[in-house]
Amino acid sequence: MNEFKKLFPNKEAFVIFSLYIILFVFQGVFVTASKTENGGYDYNTTLVVFLSELLKLFISATLYTYKRENKPHLFKAIAINYNLLLLYFIPSLLYCFYNNLAFINLSHYDPTSYYILLQFRVVLTAFLFQFLFSKKLTNMQWVSLCILTLGCMIKNFDAASIQSKGDTDLWSQIFNIYFLSINFQNFCSCLAGTYNEYLLKTKGLNVDIFLQNVFMYLDSVICNFLILFYKGEVNTIFNDMQSLEDIIVILIIVNSAIVGIVTSFFLKNLNSILKTYASALELIITAVVCYILFNILITGFTILSICLVSIAVAMYFKNPVNNNTVNNDKDKKPLLEIVTE
Incomplete structure (x- = not known):
């Protein structure tokens, strides 16, 4: 019980943790359901990402305005905290790189190889977490993270055993010229997440979380628009509105927006390390749900992966990283209302 209290300081934190996993499972199911028979998409994925960021911005601005009470109105608050707005360009730009590199790397990797390489972000997140927060992880925590990484990688061999059927060399697919590209994608993802947590708990400690979300998604919309402009897709992207x-597709956009808001609460009240464990649990749960809904085969790799992830989670729960901020009563009240409504 003491370990649970240390891991989740209050019931709202546990709700956020659970909601984060559930929403990501939904996202995986929605994206899988949106695929065509040949595994592609009949909608503009770039448009979906861009509209999702716009929706996140709208939700954040609306919630800030609704909950601001005696705080300054939105535009005045942005002007007062413009330095923080500029700092949020760092994670926004990194996430923008990550999203665009995902499409590039997926075009050169099969999904199995791609997701195997993405699991190295677990350990990379730990290194960045130590650097930004000047906290040293224990040996037990490192062992747990390594087991978690191995469990996630093994899970992705499911697709390899089904798709390759011995005709292709998985490792030759992984280690090619785009190996550096996918590692840069990993770096962008990890640094964006940990730096976002850093801003929430340091520079923006006394700034309303919804206002910080406005900063994040306003910067993200700008970055994504610039990428679209650079790629010459600004004029053509709106022709794809019929796909909505x-x-x-609508569920993907809405769920993605909600995930973004919940993630900010996750990083504010928990930490990036626990987020990697939540993502691993989401990976396993998604596999089970997709088996039930889409009859996607579960092999021995998945069973082994579930065992390893369970061991890693149990080890971490016994010795979690404590990097939670201490919120005052005013901070706790809106969190409870938003999460549990």
Whole structure:
């Protein structure tokens, strides 16, 4: 019980942790359901990402305005905290790189190789976490993270055993010229997440979390628009609005926006290390759900992966990283209202 209290300082933190996993499972299911028979998409994925960022910005601005009470109005608050707005360009730009590199790398890697390489972000996140917060992880925590990484990598061999059927060399697919590209993508993801947590708990400690979300997604919209402009897709992207008639695509956009808001609460009240464990649990749960809904085969690799991830989670829960901020009563009240409504 003491370990649980240390891991989740209050019930709201546990709700956020659970909601984060559930929403990401939904996202995986929605994206899988939106695929065509040949594994592609009949909608503009760039447009979906861009609209999702716009929706996140709208939700954050609305929630700040609704909950601001005696705080300054939105535009005045942005002017007062313009330095923080500029700092949020760092994680926003990194996330922008990550999203665009995902499409590039997926075009050169099969999904199995791609997701195997992405699991190295677990350990990379730990290194960046130590650097930014000047906290040293224990040996037990490092062992747990390594087991978690191995478990996630093994899970992704499911697709290899099904798709390759011995005809292709998985390792030759992994270690090619785009190996550096996917590692840079990993770096962008890890640094964006840990730096976002750093801003929430240091520079923006006394700034309303919804206002910080406005900074994050305003910068993100700007960065994504510049990428679209650079790629010459600004004029053509709006021609693909018809793809939004599909209810699954709408669910992807809405769910992605909610995930973004919940993630900010996760990083504010928990930490990036626990987020990697939540992502691993989401990976396993998604595999089970997709088996039930889409009859996607589960092999021995998944069973072994579940065992390893369970061991890693149990080890971490016994000795979690404590990097939670101490919130005052005013901070706790809106958090409870937003999360549990």
